[in-house]
Amino acid sequence: MGQPDGLAGNESGSTKLRRTAVSGGVAMKPGQFGQLREAFVDFRYRLRRDGAGSLLRLGRKVVEFWNRPQSVSEFDREFDTDTEKNVPLWRLNIDSANRTQGIRYQSLAPILIRNAIEALPADLNNFSFCDLGSGKGRVLMVASEYPFKEVIGVEFSHELHIIANNNLRKYRSRKQARSTVSTLHLDAANYRFPSGNLVIFLFNPFGESVLRSVLANLERALIQEPRAVWIIYFNAVFASVIEESFLFTRVEAAIPAAVFRHEATAI
Numbered sequence: 001m002g003q004p005d006g007l008a009g010n011e012s013g014s015t016k017l018r019r020t021a022v023s024g025g026v027a028m029k030p031g032q033f034g035q036l037r038e039a040f041v042d043f044r045y046r047l048r049r050d051g052a053g054s055l056l057r058l059g060r061k062v063v064e065f066w067n068r069p070q071s072v073s074e075f076d077r078e079f080d081t082d083t084e085k086n087v088p089l090w091r092l093n094i095d096s097a098n099r100t101q102g103i104r105y106q107s108l109a110p111i112l113i114r115n116a117i118e119a120l121p122a123d124l125n126n127f128s129f130c131d132l133g134s135g136k137g138r139v140l141m142v143a144s145e146y147p148f149k150e151v152i153g154v155e156f157s158h159e160l161h162i163i164a165n166n167n168l169r170k171y172r173s174r175k176q177a178r179s180t181v182s183t184l185h186l187d188a189a190n191y192r193f194p195s196g197n198l199v200i201f202l203f204n205p206f207g208e209s210v211l212r213s214v215l216a217n218l219e220r221a222l223i224q225e226p227r228a229v230w231i232i233y234f235n236a237v238f239a240s241v242i243e244e245s246f247l248f249t250r251v252e253a254a255i256p257a258a259v260f261r262h263e264a265t266a267i
């Protein structure tokens with residue numbers, strides 16, 4: 001399963017989003033099919049011409065590509081953290097039936113996270129912030145700069161959960177955090193939401209059926225305890241699932257994410 005890279009890294013989200021065509025969570029840039037076909041035809045020609053030698057050369061190229069140096073973002077340079085490198089989930093040990101629904105680890109440019117939080121017309125002191133599919137914790141680190149009651153990350157990969165904890169330790173020793181952060185090693189489908197108003201942050205972390213389970217848990221929580229909820233959903237591949245819910249209204253937002261609101265009324 002692929003992750004459209006429309007909003008990743010430090011690139012401007014809206015610009016790159018326009019350039020990628022998204023289909024079922026897999027992004028192909030225009031012309032990529034043609035390039036792939038050309039590469040295949042070229043390889044077949046070389047295989048006929050050079051025999052096994054061309055296979056060896058291809059093998060070397062794949063190894064070189066795999067070991068190519070990864071970029072270090074300004075964010076990681078500044079805080080000595082490890083958040084930039086993408087990680088496909090097949091590389092990780094994930095003990096969950098939902099692993100095939102998960103989208104690879106990839107993070108957002110900090111400016112997009114900050115803009116999204118600052119666009120909320122809410123008193124953040126009265127809200128807890130939950131990043132579902134929190135990966136290496138970049139969103140949690142940025143959110144901790146704001147006065148939320150609590151910042152919570154939920155991640156089902158143990159390896160990513162450990163990296164997030166290490167990152168948070170380094171970040172908090174350098175930055176004056178304003179809210180407490182907790183990280184949970186857990187499948188988001190099994191997460192029970194805490195009491196009080198919520199900001200739920202999603203960067204296209206999982207597929208439709210996990211999102212449906214999360215929404216069902218959220219709806220139960222809202223029936224038990226009426227409160228205000230905002231959902232910020234970047235790369236909102238399954239926005240229609242939330243749009244179908246009678247509890248949420250999609251609101252106009254000046255950020256490149258889908259934003260949903262539930263007002264604090266009894267259901």
Ligand SMILES: C[S@@+](CC[C@H](N)C(=O)[O-])C[C@H]1O[C@@H](n2cnc3c(N)ncnc32)[C@H](O)[C@@H]1O
Nearest residue numbers: 102106107133134135155156187188203205206
């Ligand atoms: C696109 S990354 C987003 C990471 C993080 N929110 C950020 O923006 O920096 C998606 C993350 O969701 C996690 N994930 C996918 N399915 C999950 C699930 N069912 N429960 C918890 N985490 C999940 C993946 O392991 C991955 O780290």
